[in-house]
Amino acid sequence: MATPLSTMKFWKPGSEAPGLSEERDLPSETTGSPVVFNPHTALSIEKQRQKLPVFKHRNNILYLVESYQTVIIYLLEAGWAAEGRVIGVTQPRRVAAISVSNRVAEERGALLGHEVGYTIRFDDCSDPQATRIKFLTDGMLVREMMADPLLKKYSVLMLDEAHERTLYTDIAIGLLKKIQKKRRDLRLIVASATLDAKKFQEFFNLNETSDPNKDTCGILTVEGRTFPVDMFYTISPVPDYVKATVETVMKIHETEDDGDVLAFLTGQDEVEKVVSQLQEQARSLSRYGMKKYLRVMPMYAGLPYAEQMKVFDRAPPTVRKVVVATNMAETSITINGVVFVIDCAFVKLRAYNPSTAIESLVVSPISKASASQRAGRAGRNRSGKCFRLYTEEDYEKLPASTVPEMQRTNLTPVILQLKALGIDNVLRFSFLSPPPAQTMIQALELLYALGGLDQYGRLTDPMGVRMAEFPLSPMFAKMLLESGNFGCSKEIVTIAAMMQIQNIFVLPSNQKKVAARQHRKFAVAEGDHLTMLNVFEAFLKHQKSSQWCQEHFLNYKGLLRALTVREQLRRLMNKFKVPRTSSEGDPDVILRCIVAGFFANAARIHHSGSYRTLRDDRELHIHPNSVLFGEKPPKWVVYNEVVQTAKYYMRDVTAVESSWLVELAPHFYKQAKHGSLASKRSRVL
């Protein structure tokens, strides 16, 4: 049977008007409106040209940037790393810190870990005596400030990828401004790939006169070395970008020369849908003797590691690779050979509601900066093309940049860390983009309820000080610090470590039922926390065998990571002299300890079958990934977090007794006369 054909029109850039260019017929199974692209002048990745300020060593830097892609080498040779001083370079992601340090070590002919090194959590490849250029994650830099508040060992700090405005880049920026006032010798280089340069300059410039010669901050614009990318827009808005993505891939495959395709979508569901539709079309194409084959692959963070790695395999010349990805492919990974990009204009972003303390994942339009980043993925090896599944008018309406993470996240851990760094008045902290005041107040209230802050909002000693040292959210830290008293620190440290790992249970798309059956073997009626403890203990019992993990559909790499996290947490527990105790098989001791940390996240069953928060009577549901999903619902539960997707879902849920809540958090809950619980609003002065 022949594939039904629908006519798709598109125009090459530079053609005079829509309609003048040639039409081609393309196989397509969809019958809806075709995707049509508008001609558009070929434009390189949008970049901004700015006047170069007087910069003495400009030519020198430009030369070095051209040859080595880094200014740091220049600084080293100018003496910034002399007399034991260190040049630090931060990256938002661990892999970037490692790969960039490798590259720089190679170019300097140095052995990694000596003159050039890196430091990330669980992996310190640097030498305090020898390392002069140190790459680290921005989160690690903030941690280092806890031991060395003025970062005295650094002469120069470069914050790379600052335009991404990740949470820790922003925290580092705010803290560095404060440090710079006390350390006039500290030099800062902020590397940004977008139009934010001006904002950074205004933030860091200490010049209060109108004389630009007194500026303490200058901008240097350096052109990137990417290839031009032609832009195509649709003529009219696309009603269904999933369908349009499929059509556009097929059109590219039919009409364009060699080159792989990268398509951006918002989530796992959409990715899998497009992959299966494309595979179906590819099969019918091969029956019709197309010269080239399509190899379609999904890419998202939740995919098992082995399947993720497949997108990096080089395809033979007779095969065109199509990678259908989430936003992961925008910054975190780079796939070589991509010449065509398809951009749906949407992304799933975290949002935080300070009045309900609930995080949600919302499909939102991308920013122009993000659109540019996506398009750039087509021009890494040679000139490419970017097909935007939206009109040029809609592009113009997109916001210039994405809302910084600082403004759309729960700030409880951040506020605690700032307090620990001596920032007394966090509300007046110099944020590059201040978060909502209510988010900060909400964080202060929770920290007070946990005992990390006193009634005046001051860090408590030892509780608050210790909580801040844990690389975990404060509720976890509280639970860990109390576990010795409850008599279950051995079990709690494992539970806390396991809860930091995503996707412990692997569900391969072709064996979901078998996998789920294996997973049920670990499930216990109390809930997810004890189930995770079971999984980890079974893993140890089977000598950490990867074979055993595979048979039980468990994430082996994740479990190894839990082992490392557990080790780090144990060291901190020892440091704070938390007694090493075991519950010896008594589950209640462990559950009570969980309540000591997570009492604020409590819910009771409602006659409708769903749950209601104790805090504000909000409707909640058990997440489908919880072992309690589909079971007889316990009357009272505590949970690690709530995420809002289609509904408000509690993730990592455990059954508790209501009496424990009153007993362990009397400051937070009071027993009402009729036997139900109500929350007291705790306030920080």
Add this chain to the structure above:
DNA sequence: GAGCACTGC
């Protein structure tokens, strides 16, 4: 009955 974008300490 139904689902998780992506990082980091």
